[in-house]
Amino acid sequence: MSQENTENMENETMQNENVSENQEVTNSELTAEEQLQEDLAKEKDKFLRLFAEFENYKKRTSKERVELFKTAGQEVLQAMLPVMDDFDRAMAQISKSEDEALVKGVELIHEKLKSTLISKGLEEVEIKSGDDFNADFAEAITQIPAGDDMKGKIVDVVEKGYKLGDKIIRFPKVVIGA
Secondary structure, eight states: OHHHHHHHHHHHHHHHHHHHHHHHHHHHHHHHHHHHHHHHHHHHHHHHHHHHHHHHHHHHHHHHHHHHHHTTTHHHHHHHHHHHHHHHHHHHHHTTSSOHHHHHHHHHHHHHHHHHHHHTTEEEOOOOTTSBOOTTTOEEEEEEOOOGGGBTBEEEEEEOOEEETTEEEEOOEEEEEO
């Protein structure tokens, strides 16, 4: 019987080896299939990330293009601001003149210049004496002693400020009370 047991054990070992080989073959097939699925998942992830990156690029460039069109004439408008300031000062002096035709003619030219600049998107920064000073919207050029009621407030606007769209292209220059 011992010979029979030995043969049975050998048969069982051989059967176990055959089963192991069959399992290895199916495992290698499954791992190949799993490998392909993993590769597919990686490629899908790469594709989605690349697609999202491209969408972000398109949004960013279109936003930059819109911003560029909004401020395309900024340099020209900034160059015109000193001319506008000079014109405002000239208007103050000419309005004192007794020649009505001269005053009327210069006023028409002044209004035409202002309306042209406004049509290009230029706006005056609204700030006046008595307002609280805010460094985000005005530039303080000096402080003068003032009463307690004017402390930290704008005493005088020395130079007007302008903005183009939402962007301030020249801050108003003001004198504040100390």
